[in-house]
């Protein structure tokens with residue numbers, strides 16, 4: 114009886130180029146395509162594969178965000194998750210606060226496993242899974258590239274600098290997934306249709322009683338500087354000289 | 363290889379804002395009660411991802427490798443088998459089929475849009491499910507309950523594919539010349555003997571069985587079109603329990619070497635006393651074929667449109683990237699998109715594509731009403747409009763589709779001629795859409811000689827009336843006044859010619875035949891003008907809420923009215939010249 118909770122986030126579609134808002138406060142998300150965070154798609158896929166293999170019983174997807182975040186839940190439901198929870202807010206919720214809310218969800222849902230993407234491709238924070246594990250005081254394995262569910266434990270191979278590390282965690286546990294864990298399926302047409310009928314419970318973020326006031330202040334968001342034109346040097350000595358001046362040698 | 367991105371935004375715009383499909387059509391049809399905007403969006407998005415991710419990557423390689431024929435067996439190029447398996451496992455083959463035969467029961471309109479995407483991604487591939495749908499529809503409409511139960515579920519799921527055996531060496535446009543014979547057997551089935559040519563998906567390795575629908579003559583059948591019957595001949599016999607038995611006596615003579623759609627096997631099929639079962643009534647085979655013709659022709663229209671869209675995507679991206687020459691007035695080398703003539707190429711492509719897609723959605727929604735609307739009067743009107751516009755879609759969208767593919771090739775200059783960019787393949791692949799499923803010449807004849815007279819001319823008058831209403835509305839709106847006025851003049855010219863073809867000096871077989879292709883093109887252009895005006899009006903109505911996509915519609919609509927619509931005047935002149943100059947030179951002098 115393994116139950117898996119999979120948090121998913123709606124982000125700017127990975128095919129699109131991000132554009133900064135004219136007031137430089139963030140990325141412009143009006144009239145652009147938003148999709149489920151690609152790493153989250155991988156975590157849903159992994160959960161669904163476990164269910165198809167008879168190793169998991171229920172998969173719940175949860176998203177924190179505006180009403181539109183439903184789209185991320187629907188994507189997860191179309192891959193094969195069973196039901197969704199939408200925690201509605203129009204505020205920016207920082208990773209630590211996301212983790213605090215998820216910890217509350219874990220209290221009520223009582224999953225055996227939480228699968229998260231290793232990061233969301235919008236702000237690339239790479240914090241939520243780690244914070245959640247700490248708050249719950251559960252074992253964690255990040256950057257999973259293979260995952261084997263055993264009796265009461267999960268064995269995870271992680272991608273680390275210079276190689277692979279294999280860990281065995283006792284359940285319940287938190288796992289964050291990396292790109293190579295699996296290749297998410299294309300949802301089938303019958304599953305897309307069914308996903309529209311799967312239940313999504315909506316809750317207001319205020320019900321969780323967590324102070325989500327941001328602790329970070331965004332001063333300015335701007336596009337990467339355009340590359341400056343290079344200079345031509347005549348001799349190798351001049352090159353070395355310039356590199357020294359630039360402080361790289 | 364250039365990427366493909368399905369134009370889901372434009373499709374949703376048409377469904378939701380231009381035609382209000384959920385409210386005006388889907389919610390009125392009990393079978394489509396669950397078809398919400400939200401579902402439509404998910405289906406289109408996922409179909410788009412599938413086409414881009416699975417079908418597109420094997421388009422150029424499939425063209426290069428081509429289908430194979432060896433030792434009497436046909437095999438498809440690398441990757442087609444796997445792609446077909448994911449296509450059927452994904453449930454895409456059953457999209458618009460009735461749940462009674464394990465289909466998904468979604469609207470035609472969605473099927474049509476998904477067909478555009480498949481055609482953009484891989485036309486050769488699209489013909490496998492395309493022919494299956496055509497054959498399955500004919501079976502659903504005309505075959506006995508027993509044949510339906512035996513064959514339909516596996517065709518709907520895509521486990522078996524279908525093929526249409528109409529054409530013979532001496533019977534193409536004129537099917538009254540079909541010679542294949544059918545001899546009754548004692549058990550109520552028939553022995554079919556003859557040779558069919560140009561049979562798309564006639565044989566292949568994607569599925570375990572091919573279900574052939576074959577036109578043949580019964581003994582002592584009357585000559586001509588009234589003596590042709592339709593038969594179902596499986597490649598492999600199906601046992602009572604549904605398992606597969608022995609092979610039928612059907613063989614592949616060869617596959618054709620041809621200009622395009624190389625990955626699609628076009629087969630010579632030999633039927634040698636093959637066992638077949640009658641579909642529908644004896645001697646009513648052509649009628650049975652015609653019931654599925656509207657849908658099949660609409661889908662071929664989408665092939666032309668799909669290729670045009672794919673070619674445009676590559677051309678517009680290339681034009682922004684390619685640095686060559688200085689734009690008028692510029693001091694530095696710029697992208698070729700700054701040159702007015704290159705912009706004309708791209709705008710001409712858009713002027714067709716976005717109006718063509720609008721026309722397809724309009725007709726597909728009528729097809730959905732024709733099929734299932736609870737009100738008989740609505741069904742009847744829809745059915746007439748579909749009949750009128752079917753040749754316009756088939757020939758209009760494929761003629762402009764081919765021209766668009768040529769423009770998209772031209773935008774890339776020399777690279778447009780090189781295989782790896784894919785643009786020259788689009789030109790070759792698009793060409794067949796103008797020829798099969800009734801040549802575009804035959805479509806024009808159909809429009810002029812069979813569709814204009816529908817209901818004593820009331821159907822076409824009703825359609826022109828719809829165009830007139832939008833013009834009247836447009837003339838009251840300053841921002842679209844010029845578009846509306848130009849369309850008004852073009853429509854007036856078209857109506858005049860229409861009358862002459864119906865009951866005036868051109869109302870005889872010779873003049874009608876001489877006028878038909880020019881007439882169909884003028885009809886298509888005026889229809890596109892009507893749709894541009896409708897879209898432009900939406901932009902104006904939205905005012906400050908107009909998105910960049912809306913604003914673009916207004917600008918491309920103006921381009922269309924100024925630079926594409928005036929082609930009608932050349933066509934009117936051509937029609938007015940009559941048949942004299944066509945018939946003057948004696949046949950022997952050619």
Ligand SMILES: Cc1cc2nc3c(=O)[nH]c(=O)nc-3n(C[C@H](O)[C@H](O)[C@H](O)COP(=O)(O)OP(=O)(O)OC[C@H]3O[C@@H](n4cnc5c(N)ncnc54)[C@H](O)[C@@H]3O)c2cc1C
Pocket residue numbers: 525526527528529533534535536559560561562563620628794797798799800801802803804807875
């Ligand atoms: C790749 C490919 C795939 C095909 N797939 C199939 C298939 O799956 N099943 C199938 O049954 N067939 C198939 N066909 C056959 C196709 O439908 C025919 O080739 C087409 O209908 C034209 O017939 P034809 O080639 O005999 O040309 P013809 O009928 O000989 O026509 C030659 C020319 O004369 C014109 N013409 C003929 N009659 C008239 C008229 N009354 N008025 C004015 N002009 C006229 C035509 O427009 C055309 O330009 C396929 C063909 C190809 C090339």
